[in-house]
Amino acid sequence: MSPSPDGRTDPRFAKALLQRDDAFRREDESADASFYQQPRLVSHLDRTALNTVERLVAGLIVEDDPVVLDLMASVDSHLPSRRRFSKVTGLGMNEEELRANPSLTDWVVKDLNADPTLPFADGTFDVVLNVVSVEYLTRPVEVFEEVGRVLKPGGIFLVVFSTRWFPPKVVRVWEDAREEERLGIVEAFFRDSGAFASSEYFISMGLPRPEDDRYFSLGVPSDPIFAVFAEKKGLVLDRRNRLVLRDPAQLDTDWAAVQARKEHVGETMECPHCQQRLSKWEVPDDPCIDWPNDFLYLCFNDFCPFVVRGWRYMWNQGILGTSYRYLYNPLKGTSTTVPIRGLADLRPGIVEEDPAGRFRSAIEAGLVDFSALPEVDDYGPDLGPARG
Ligand SMILES: C[S@@+](CC[C@H](N)C(=O)[O-])C[C@H]1O[C@@H](n2cnc3c(N)ncnc32)[C@H](O)[C@@H]1O
Numbered sequence: 347m348s349p350s351p352d353g354r355t356d357p358r359f360a361k362a363l364l365q366r367d368d369a370f371r372r373e374d375e376s377a378d379a380s381f382y383q384q385p386r387l388v389s390h391l392d393r394t395a396l397n398t399v400e401r402l403v404a405g406l407i408v409e410d411d412p413v414v415l416d417l418m419a420s421v422d423s424h425l426p427s428r429r430r431f432s433k434v435t436g437l438g439m440n441e442e443e444l445r446a447n448p449s450l451t452d453w454v455v456k457d458l459n460a461d462p463t464l465p466f467a468d469g470t471f472d473v474v475l476n477v478v479s480v481e482y483l484t485r486p487v488e489v490f491e492e493v494g495r496v497l498k499p500g501g502i503f504l505v506v507f508s509t510r511w512f513p514p515k516v517v518r519v520w521e522d523a524r525e526e527e528r529l530g531i532v533e534a535f536f537r538d539s540g541a542f543a544s545s546e547y548f549i550s551m552g553l554p555r556p557e558d559d560r561y562f563s564l565g566v567p568s569d570p571i572f573a574v575f576a577e578k579k580g581l582v583l584d585r586r587n588r589l590v591l592r593d594p595a596q597l598d599t600d601w602a603a604v605q606a607r608k609e610h611v612g613e614t615m616e617c618p619h620c621q622q623r624l625s626k627w628e629v630p631d632d633p634c635i636d637w638p639n640d641f642l643y644l645c646f647n648d649f650c651p652f653v654v655r656g657w658r659y660m661w662n663q664g665i666l667g668t669s670y671r672y673l674y675n676p677l678k679g680t681s682t683t684v685p686i687r688g689l690a691d692l693r694p695g696i697v698e699e700d701p702a703g704r705f706r707s708a709i710e711a712g713l714v715d716f717s718a719l720p721e722v723d724d725y726g727p728d729l730g731p732a733r734g
Pocket residue numbers: 378382389390417418419420421422437438439440443456457458459460476477478479482
């Protein structure tokens with residue numbers, strides 16, 4: 347398992363969340379068939395996010411003419427159009443949506459919550475995709491076991507999710523978890539199914555939302571993309587040349603340069619670790635806080651190497667889900683740290699923030715794996731439509 351960006355993929359952490367009695371209950375417990383009866387011929391992600399998913403898929407599929415299963419499929423295909431596939435099967439809840447998906451060569455309508463078995467023979471597929479849907483499964487480990495059964499040895503299962511869903515049908519553990527905890531939940535499904543080699547994760551956040559997107563005016567960035575993927579046990583050697591993602595915890599740091607930058611924070615007002623502009627932060631009016639300042643300056647880059655390493659460092663001390671942000675005290679001219687229990691902590695106190703900074707610096711610092719992905723257009727010669 348790759349290290350988590352914040353220590354929350356620790357097996358003990360996900361286990362506690364998943365053991366709750368109501369973990370897989372939903373607001374709407376009626377049969378899924380009625381909820382999905384009406385076709386939704388829409389995209390569930392913005393175009394930039396869809397492009398990221400397609401690039402990720404392009405980087406991870408290394409087989410020639412693979413046989414693909416798109417699990418919990420709808421109208422959108424996530425397969426790169428320049429690749430050829432020998433067969434692409436879709437499984438979903440609505441036939442009209444599946445019929446409209448341009449990549450599918452055949453499809454099955456099936457409710458996996460009513461019966462988590464997959465109607466396919468052992469070792470059928472090279473690749474199984476599950477995009478923005480895992481949060482609707484009430485028996486996920488059984489489905490992951492089945493995916494393991496229908497994959498060929500060394501075949502890949504890629505689970506992608508974001509931060510949007512149908513509220514009545516999402517399982518409670520998903521809704522209650524924080525973004526970073528969901529990586530751990532999906533890793534637990536992989537692990538508990540017993541069918542897969544160790545899983546890896548991918549995160550892309552903060553790319554610009556397309557201007558013609560219906561939420562563009564809200565000023566929010568593109569939908570974030572989180573993915574967890576693993577190969578079925580029983581490695582086949584020639585499949586090993588998949589995209590290699592970088593591990594943000596293994597960063598090379600020039601500590602002398604960090605130290606030198608610390609000397610000048612008062613002039614630059616930049617975090618010495620990631621060089622993102624610091625945000626002005628109002629000190630809360632709280633008797634437990636003894637800073638005499640009205641304001642302090644904090645780094646709110648969630649991918650700042652200091653924050654990324656902090657989760658790991660604290661985890662190694664046996665403290666789960668805790669890290670630190672860099673803090674500059676303008677009265678004393680000193681650098682220090684402040685603990686956080688999650689990425690949202692302390693944000694309410696921000697009074698001035700570079701709106702793009704949180705995300706831009708993550709990408710520029712190379713801490714987001716996105717940079718490792720091939721451009722879809724650059725990915726091999728144009729082989730024509732994806733249909734087999
Ligand atoms: C948000 S959509 C995502 C569709 C598609 N994977 C995509 O990337 O656009 C969720 C999908 O999960 C499927 N789904 C939901 N509950 C399901 C169930 N119980 N069994 C099988 N599929 C289900 C539905 O068919 C629906 O298309």
